[in-house]
Amino acid sequence: MYRLAVIDDESHTRDTLCGCxxxxxxxxxxxxxxxxxxxxxxxxxxHETDAILCDIKMPLMNxxxxxxxxxERKLPIxxxxxxGLRDFELARQAMxxxxxxxxxxxxxxxxxxxxxxxxxxELDADPKRSCLATESEASGPxxxxxxxxxxxxxxxxxxxxxxxxxxxxxxxxxxxxxxxxSSFFRKITGQKFSDYVHAIRMRKAAELLQExxxxxxxxxxxxxxANAKNFIRAFKQYYxxxxxxxxxxx
Numbered sequence: 001m002y003r004l005a006v007i008d009d010e011s012h013t014r015d016t017l018c019g020c021x022x023x024x025x026x027x028x029x030x031x032x033x034x035x036x037x038x039x040x041x042x043x044x045x046x047h048e049t050d051a052i053l054c055d056i057k058m059p060l061m062n063x064x065x066x067x068x069x070x071x072e073r074k075l076p077i078x079x080x081x082x083x084g085l086r087d088f089e090l091a092r093q094a095m096x097x098x099x100x101x102x103x104x105x106x107x108x109x110x111x112x113x114x115x116x117x118x119x120x121x122e123l124d125a126d127p128k129r130s131c132l133a134t135e136s137e138a139s140g141p142x143x144x145x146x147x148x149x150x151x152x153x154x155x156x157x158x159x160x161x162x163x164x165x166x167x168x169x170x171x172x173x174x175x176x177x178x179x180x181x182s183s184f185f186r187k188i189t190g191q192k193f194s195d196y197v198h199a200i201r202m203r204k205a206a207e208l209l210q211e212x213x214x215x216x217x218x219x220x221x222x223x224x225x226a227n228a229k230n231f232i233r234a235f236k237q238y239y240x241x242x243x244x245x246x247x248x249x250x
Contacts, residue, residue: 002123003048005032007040007066008055008082013105017053019176021109024187026116030150037061041069049077050123055105056083056090064093071097078119082107150174151188154181162200163224167193202238205231209247216243 004023008014014033023030031049034040038060040052052070056063067079080101081094091102101115154170161169170193171178185193201223208219220231220243235243 001029002027002050002120003031004028005034005040005043005049005052006030006054007034007037007052007058007063009035009058010055011035013055015175017107019171019174019180021112022180022183024184026113027120028116031148037063037066037069040066044070044075044077045073051078051080051119053080053082056081064090064097067094067097067099078122080115080119148188151185154185158197158200162197162204163222165197198234198238201225202235205235205243206239206246206250209243210250212247216247219243 001024006014006017008017014035018030018033028051031047032043034043036058037054040054041061043049044052052066054063054066061069063081063083067081069075070077070079078101079094079097079099080103081090081099082103082105083090084105094102101119103111103115153174157170157173158165167178167182171181174181176184182193185191185196189196191199205219205223208214208222209216214222216232217228220228223231225231225234232243235246239246241249
């Protein structure tokens with residue numbers, strides 16, 4: 001999975017690009033969303049990044065200037081430039097800094113797909129990059145040590161709102177569509193979103209039962225089950241015993 005930073009001063013454009021395209025399927029993971037070239041350069045100097053998708057027109061440092069910095073500093077980063085203008089002069093400048101990918105805003109799905117496919121082939125052709133990407137994917141996720149900021153934000157939200165949380169809730173939280181969040185969550189954590197939420201509810205239920213202050217019906221409501229029978233059935237399937245027996249044994 002190659003690391004991609006998205007850079008655009010328009011937050012709506014960034015959110016749309018990051019949330020409405022199946023990046024994981026294309027072989028890329030969005031590791032940062034940045035609002036201008038100066039901020040991006042600082043990030044790129046501190047974090048290993050394989051490629052950037054960058055708008056040209058930005059304050060402080062535009063996309064051409066950022067591409068020049070990357071080129072002159074010999075940073076091993078591939079650049080896709082995004083512009084609302086069909087400006088061939090800008091494209092010519094970009095090419096002089098090693099930029100080979102240029103998209104016109106708003107980027108069409110097929111155009112983006114084509115560029116990413118070509119870019120992935122270029123990255124795959126680099127033995128060092130392809131080796132690192134394979135090792136990263138093969139190592140598998142450790143849910144106790146996840147560093148990805150989007151997933152960590154989702155996990156924190158689930159921990160706080162496990163009683164009523166839905167996939168649509170977290171999709172809105174991180175400004176992504178729900179189907180992408182579902183796929184991304186499973187890719188990073190190794191678990192389905194619904195299974196993870198279910199596990200949290202069962203763990204909370206067990207903790208409450210161990211306090212010996214609550215009846216099974218009360219615990220059912222406290223962890224988000226409106227129907228006590230459904231709670232008892234789910235608890236038994238998860239722990240292999242009924243809530244009442246679990247309470248007695250603990």
